[in-house]
Amino acid sequence: MTMLAQVPNAVAANEVPDLGPLFDDSGPLPGTVGDLIAIPDLAFTTASGVACRKSRGKLTHSVACVGNVVGGPPGTRSVSLGTVAADGNGPAQFLPMAPDGLLGDPAKVPLIMLAPGHKIVFWDFSPTESLVCGAPLGTEVACVLKAARDNGAKSNGAAVTHGFVIAAPQSEVF
8 A cells, every 4th residue: 555645734934935035016005904805806827837816805815826736735736825804714725626717807807927036915014914926936936925813713813824835846835
């Protein structure tokens, strides 16, 4: 009987990528959590063809990526990170299927290239409230949500960090 090695689905806080030094390709940022409802959806691709989309519902926001999730668990086709307003909604997840219509209608959802060494900031209210995706050198794409708290979780007011990193030899979610 062959045993498959468990792929960790969490990383230590000191392994969260620092996207701060990357070149910023962001447009105007929302000023408050209340302004998040006005953030348009945005689709982006990486140099190797991973396709991602930041989308929003009435209160929720998510970043999902599909493509070659190098170093992900066997059968992984996508990864997803969700938020409720600017609060965390638990760790990111590897998924076996891509969300339907991920990129949406190109006429309604802008599609941009996320170049290596660049980032897109979706919001940055404080050191503990931000959502950023970037392509640090040696990494396909990383998305990091810093939230003041997890929605519905007993975080005792402590800030949380969730996200994902797609990179060889091992992709990770946290």
